[in-house]
Amino acid sequence: VLEALQVAIKPAHAQVAAALEMIHTGSLIHDDLPAMDDDDYRRGRLTNHKKFGEAMAILAGDALFLDPYALIAQADLPSQIKVDLIANLSLASGSLGMVAGQVLDMEGEHQHLSLEELQTIHANKTGKLLAYPFQAAAIIAELAPEMQVKLKTVGELIGLAFQVRDDVLDV
Structure with a gap:
């Protein structure tokens, strides 16, 4: 996305991308736990809790949720940009984003959900996190706020499409 915006890629940008990937990986580790999806395998390999135990899986996920903010804070970027990146990553992944979607998903298990309820789950569980790279770029x-919103919306729609596809493949 940065290249499309004609921004030269720098190591600091890789740190922002790595921060997002760390949170995503932490969410997968937690999602595989017995209290959530109770999966034994991910991508053809034993899940973290099956290989290292539940306690280590929880701690690994926790670290992967927390360390990304320091990674962005240490990036060679202007302070206000770092503050905006950190705040928006927290919103996308925390109780107003991915975590909220997971809560709604778990509460909706074994229930007949309306299309609107499914879209809310998908928008939060996946859409907001997949929108982050667009918003971060x-x-x-340093695009105008209205352009930031438009790019974020593109990412949210891609996230929604991805989650719908993922759910169909799970059926």
Whole structure:
């Protein structure tokens, strides 16, 4: 996305991308736990809790949720951009984003959900996190706020499409 915005890629940008991937990986580790999806395998390999035990899986996920913020804070970027990146990553992944979607997903298990309820789950569980790279690129490129919102919306729609596809493949 940065290249499309004609922003030269720098190591600091890789740190922002790595921060997002760390949170995503932490969410997968937690999602595989017995209290959630209770999966034994992910991508053809034993899940973290099956290989290292539940306690270590929880701790690994926790670290992967927390360390990304320090990674962005240490990036060679202007302070206000780092603040915006950190705040928006927290919103996308925390109780107003991915975590909220997971809560709604778990509460909706074994229930007949309306299309609107499914879209809310997908928008939060996946859409907001997948929107972050688009939003982060807009922040780094210092685009006007209305353009940041438009790019974030593109990412949210891609996230929604991805989650619908993922759910169909799970059926």
